[in-house]
Amino acid sequence: MMCDGCAASVKRILESQPEVASATVDFKEAKAVVWTTAEAKVAEDWQKQCGEKLANHLGTCGFESRLQE
Incomplete structure (x- = not known):
């Protein structure tokens, strides 16, 4: 991820998955x-x-x- 736009895309991708209720993404x-x-x-x-x-x-x-442990 290089910017807030990338973080927003990752959040949208994650939240589109059926097992995800919500997600937060920090690109920094x-x-x-x-x-x-x-x-x-x-x-x-x-x-x-x-x-x-x-x-x-x-x-x-x-x-x-x-995946981070």
């Missing part, structure tokens, strides 16, 4: 925080699964991303 820190829906929390390791899925999706949309 290159970090996104995601709040998931209750349905996303069914698997035992749901945080890792969901985070990896979202990071991969952002990558396909042109935004390099990785």
Whole structure:
């Protein structure tokens, strides 16, 4: 992410995913925080699964991303 416009795009992409209730994105820190829906929390390791899925999706949309532990 290089600007507020990129951060807005990342936020929009994340919030368009069915498991995401809301997201905040800080381009200066290159970090996104995601709040998931209750349905996303069914698997035992749901945080890792969901985070990896979202990071991969952002990558396909042109935004390099990785899950932070």
